Amino acid sequence: MRKYIAELVGTYALVFCGTGAIIINEQTGGQVTHVGIACTFGLVVMSMIYAFGEISGAHINPAVSIAFTVAGKFPLKTLPFYLISQVAGAILASLTLKGLFPGNSFLGTTIPAGSQWQSFVLEAILTFFLMLVIINVSTGSKEQGMFAGLAIGSVIGLEAMFAGPICGASMNPARSLGPAIVSDHFDSLWIYLLAPVIGAIAAIAVFKIVKPESKTFKKGA
Numbered sequence: 001m002r003k004y005i006a007e008l009v010g011t012y013a014l015v016f017c018g019t020g021a022i023i024i025n026e027q028t029g030g031q032v033t034h035v036g037i038a039c040t041f042g043l044v045v046m047s048m049i050y051a052f053g054e055i056s057g058a059h060i061n062p063a064v065s066i067a068f069t070v071a072g073k074f075p076l077k078t079l080p081f082y083l084i085s086q087v088a089g090a091i092l093a094s095l096t097l098k099g100l101f102p103g104n105s106f107l108g109t110t111i112p113a114g115s116q117w118q119s120f121v122l123e124a125i126l127t128f129f130l131m132l133v134i135i136n137v138s139t140g141s142k143e144q145g146m147f148a149g150l151a152i153g154s155v156i157g158l159e160a161m162f163a164g165p166i167c168g169a170s171m172n173p174a175r176s177l178g179p180a181i182v183s184d185h186f187d188s189l190w191i192y193l194l195a196p197v198i199g200a201i202a203a204i205a206v207f208k209i210v211k212p213e214s215k216t217f218k219k220g221a
Helices: 002-027 033-056 062-070 079-100 116-139 142-146 148-167 173-183 189-210
Strands: none
Touching: 002 033, 002 079, 002 173, 033 148, 062 079, 062 116, 062 173, 062 189, 079 173, 116 148, 116 189, 173 189
């Protein structure tokens, strides 16, 4: 139960702070800025990894949990509870933001700026690189693991910085599902549910090829 609560709170924080930054940027005429939004996502993920990494692994992302399960490094019987906790945290965060900003229509919902195909490919590639970093810092040395939060948060901030204006740079099905449900905007939601999972699983396959000597994953992000 401690793990599930940690995943719920961690995902809540991610969606509350990340999509909250998007909403406040809209409400204030761009005072947060795009760079500020990207930094918010990266910093909150980094913070949650250091807060909950030793408890649940701080996945706070269904794509990450699914990828670790496919790799055989996370128990299948635990996966549904992680997914439920992550989605619940995202929905609760969006409900909180709806209460705080009732006039905001989208609540930070991820919507492609270009074609759906373009955003699908971008989301898959972005999550691929994110998962590669997650795998490496979670299977490397103890010293490497100490920088897990910084490395993962930096990748998220970087990718949100350059790809956010086009696809939203979600890389996280829960982050997209929560705002979509609460705001009742489901257009293109399938992209953000499917593409991150495909990208994360692809990263597992590549990691096994380039680092076949890695047998076990440390408990971590």
